Amino acid sequence: MAVLEPPRCPTCPGRPSLWKDTTSVVPARPDQWRWYCAECRGEWAPTFEQRMTFTYGS
Numbered sequence: 001m002a003v004l005e006p007p008r009c010p011t012c013p014g015r016p017s018l019w020k021d022t023t024s025v026v027p028a029r030p031d032q033w034r035w036y037c038a039e040c041r042g043e044w045a046p047t048f049e050q051r052m053t054f055t056y057g058s
């Protein structure tokens with residue numbers, strides 16, 4: 001199985017990897033997660049492709 005590489009923060013100079021924030025996920029909607037940056041506290045909605053890959057592909 002391929003290792004999934006998370007995207008990097010577009011605003012932090014160190015380009016840290018983003019975390020998958022699943023705090024808003026409920027059982028009925030397993031794809032309601034966000035990318036989260038621990039450095040700038042930013043959040044990004046995943047693209048459709050990322051949503052599929054990182055929700056169901058691992």
Ligand SMILES: [Zn+2]
Pocket residue numbers: 009010011012037038039040041042
């Ligand atoms: Zn950041």
